[in-house]
Amino acid sequence: MRLSIPLMLILITSVIGIKVYHDYGVPWDEVAQLDIAQSNFNYIFKNDPDLLLDTDRYYGTFFELPLWWFSHLFPRPERVYIRHLMIYGIFVIGVLVFYLIGKQLFKNTFWGLLGVGLLVASPRIFADAFYNSKDIPFMVAFIFSIWASLNLIDALHKPNNWRFISILLIIHAVSCAILISTRVAGIIILLLSSLIFIPSNFGSKSFWKRNFILFVIDFALIVSLTIVFWPILWHDPLNEFINAFREMGQYPFNPLVLYQGQYFSAPLLPWHYLPVWIGITTPILILIGAMVGILDLVFSGIRLINFWIKEKILSAAFSIPDALKWVLVAGWLICPIIAIYLFNSVLYDGWRQMFFIYPALILVAIRGLSVVYSWMIRHTGNAIWARLVFLSVLVVGLVEPIGFMIRYHPYQNVYFNFLAGNPATLRQRFELDYWGLSYKQAIDDILAHETEDPIVISVATPAGKHYRDTALSIEQRERLYLTTDLGEAKYFISNFRWHPDDYPYQDEFYSVDVRGTKIIVIYKLR
Numbered sequence: 001m002r003l004s005i006p007l008m009l010i011l012i013t014s015v016i017g018i019k020v021y022h023d024y025g026v027p028w029d030e031v032a033q034l035d036i037a038q039s040n041f042n043y044i045f046k047n048d049p050d051l052l053l054d055t056d057r058y059y060g061t062f063f064e065l066p067l068w069w070f071s072h073l074f075p076r077p078e079r080v081y082i083r084h085l086m087i088y089g090i091f092v093i094g095v096l097v098f099y100l101i102g103k104q105l106f107k108n109t110f111w112g113l114l115g116v117g118l119l120v121a122s123p124r125i126f127a128d129a130f131y132n133s134k135d136i137p138f139m140v141a142f143i144f145s146i147w148a149s150l151n152l153i154d155a156l157h158k159p160n161n162w163r164f165i166s167i168l169l170i171i172h173a174v175s176c177a178i179l180i181s182t183r184v185a186g187i188i189i190l191l192l193s194s195l196i197f198i199p200s201n202f203g204s205k206s207f208w209k210r211n212f213i214l215f216v217i218d219f220a221l222i223v224s225l226t227i228v229f230w231p232i233l234w235h236d237p238l239n240e241f242i243n244a245f246r247e248m249g250q251y252p253f254n255p256l257v258l259y260q261g262q263y264f265s266a267p268l269l270p271w272h273y274l275p276v277w278i279g280i281t282t283p284i285l286i287l288i289g290a291m292v293g294i295l296d297l298v299f300s301g302i303r304l305i306n307f308w309i310k311e312k313i314l315s316a317a318f319s320i321p322d323a324l325k326w327v328l329v330a331g332w333l334i335c336p337i338i339a340i341y342l343f344n345s346v347l348y349d350g351w352r353q354m355f356f357i358y359p360a361l362i363l364v365a366i367r368g369l370s371v372v373y374s375w376m377i378r379h380t381g382n383a384i385w386a387r388l389v390f391l392s393v394l395v396v397g398l399v400e401p402i403g404f405m406i407r408y409h410p411y412q413n414v415y416f417n418f419l420a421g422n423p424a425t426l427r428q429r430f431e432l433d434y435w436g437l438s439y440k441q442a443i444d445d446i447l448a449h450e451t452e453d454p455i456v457i458s459v460a461t462p463a464g465k466h467y468r469d470t471a472l473s474i475e476q477r478e479r480l481y482l483t484t485d486l487g488e489a490k491y492f493i494s495n496f497r498w499h500p501d502d503y504p505y506q507d508e509f510y511s512v513d514v515r516g517t518k519i520i521v522i523y524k525l526r
Contacts, residue, residue: 005109006096009116013095017088017130022081023410024130025440026467030080033133037061037068040231057232058244060182063090063137080471084130087137091129094140095119097147098359102366104150105325111366114394118362121398123405123415124281124350125358131437132352138186139356141179145189146332146360148172150325152196156211157321165214173218177225184244185356188339190222192331195324248345257348258500261429266348274340277351280420280430282361285369285397287417290361292368297330326367333360349434369394408514413437423515433495436463438512438520442493443467445510446522447476452490454481460494492523 040061042048051057071083095116103112120126129136152168155161176193179186197215227233233240256263259273279287304323336357340347347353376386405412414432416423426432443464446455457480459465468480483489491509496519505523512520 005113006099009096009099009113010092013092013120014089017085017092020410021085021088021130024084024127025437026080026463026471027131027435027437028461028463028466029134029435030083030131031466031470032056033059033064034068037064040065041068043231051232052235058184058240058247059134060184060230062141062178062181062229064133067133077471077473083133087133088130090137090140094136094143097140097143101143101147101150101359102363104147105322105329105363106366106370111370114369115359115362115366117398118283118286118365119359121401121405122283122286122358122362123401123412124352125355126405127410127412127437128352128355131435132355134183135352135355138179138183139359141175141182141186142189142332142356143359144175145172145179145186145193146328148175149189149193149196149328153321153324153328156196156214160210169214169218170221173221173225176222177229180222180226181229184241184248185336185339187245188331188335190219191335192328193218195327195331248343254346255348256498258429258431258498263498266346267344269347271341273347274337274351274354278354278361280416281350282358282417283397283401284417284419285394286362286365288397289365289368289372292371293364293366294368296367296371297326297364300326329360329363333357333364350431411438411512411514411519414514414519424517426515427496427517427519428500431497432514432517433519434497436461436467436495436497438495439464439467439493440471441512442510442520442522443472443480446491447472447479450491453479455479455491456481456483456489457491457493458483458486458489460492460499461497463495464493486525490524490526492525493520495520 036054036056036059039048039051039054039057043051067083067086070086071079073079074082098119099112099116101112102115103109106112125136148168148171152165152172155165155168172193176186176189179189194215197211197218227237232244254266257266257269257273259269260276264270300323336354339345340354373386373390376390377383380386400417401415404415408414411433413435414426416426416430420426420430439459443457446457457464459482465482468477468482472480486492492503492505494503503521503523505525507524508521509524510522511518
């Protein structure tokens with residue numbers, strides 16, 4: 001039974017991915033990510049110093065290099081889709097580990113499964129899991145690091161088993177190093193992990209000595225492995241890491257961002273950009289659960305502080321493993337958000353750069369839902385009735401995002417909940433298909449219906465060119481001639497980025513409509 005549930009999770013999520021991975025287009029950043037991997041490969045194996053001058057040199061390649069290498073074992077255009085399938089495979093592994101975290105925190109299989117359901121049924125996360133090689137692997141690396149941290153907490157609060165502790169320490173160090181070398185923002189894990197080693201008995205010198213030694217070993221391993229996993233650090237670890245950290249605060253890319261109907265330079269976005277985007281793109285069930293969960297965490301913290309004051313036992317939180325675990329989860333959610341405002345970091349493209357906190361938000365939401373369920377059991381006196389009502393609420397809460405995912409597949413990346421307002425005006429207020437994934441369906445439709453050869457097209461953003469160049473067969477690619485001259489083009493394709501209004505052209509050849517708003521359109525110009 002213990003193995004059957006995880007295996008079933010892997011099977012179900014894998015089957016879903018295998019069925020649909022061919023349906024997603026090529027994101028705007030994919031070519032750049034491939035170039036990053038190529039530069040690192042040349043630096044590692046050919047001693048090519050060009051990496052040291054690459055504008056994207058601080059992007060970690062722990063995941064990108066294997067994705068690049070393995071996908072290039074396949075011919076074009078299949079290598080694009082193999083790459084997407086591999087990214088989804090990373091996500092599937094993360095889903096499995098996330099289940100283990102949920103089961104460990106709540107000591108219940110049901111809540112662990114609910115966490116998986118909420119993660120997979122989050123439309124934007126699900127879509128990005130096929131092509132976003134930046135944010136999804138980083139999210140999975142964070143899940144692994146937290147899972148390793150939780151297990152280390154348990155080990156340090158039990159009688160010494162040095163062999164077991166040593167193994168967990170190595171796993172923890174490796175996972176944290178992978179996290180940091182994937183994106184420098186992962187350094188937050190060092191702050192969170194330091195809590196693990198605070199002794200449960202402040203008055204015991206032996207505990208202090210043991211945990212301090214373990215902390216030093218863990219920190220040394222993380223630093224060493226981070227350097228090993230991150231090629232740009234090899235020639236000058238300290239200075240290059242400092243440069244990477246500085247770049248995290250002010251990333252040198254300042255696009256115009258459409259937000260609430262106005263365009264802002266990314267560094268000048270209002271403070272509420274992040275909370276608003278989280279609020280309008282997260283399924284309502286998760287938002288409600290998270291609000292209750294946050295309140296419960298606050299009240300639990302107040303009770304703990306009162307206990308400290310009354311009993312004068314400052315080590316109360318650290319003597320209770322479960323309390324320390326929730327401190328870790330709360331830090332996972334809150335510390336990155338604080339860092340965003342503290343360092344005035346640049347956000348754009350919604351909140352995808354912060355997707356790594358989403359699993360923590362789900363865990364807090366499950367805590368809130370479990371509190372509601374417990375309250376219903378206590379106040380109804382009828383456990384069966386309470387369970388039925390609670391399960392009905394869960395089903396209703398999941399029907400909306402899952403229904404959207406099915407109906408509008410493969411455009412889950414433009415999901416908004418009802419808090420976003422009128423769906424028909426979303427394109428004028430927020431970025432929709434900012435990565436240009438829907439160019440796939442648009443260009444495929446032209447190829448399927450146009451008999452002229454070659455077909456002269458013009459695209460509004462580079463995403464259309466990336467799809468033609470990387471994801472089409474040679475025969476299909478040769479049929480398409482790209483031009484920037486609209487007077488020469490027969491078709492014009494746009495995903496409305498930086499042009500949220502309709503175009504003046506009259507002959508609409510094709511469009512994709514999601515809840516009353518078009519996310520891509522083809523106009524026949526002649």
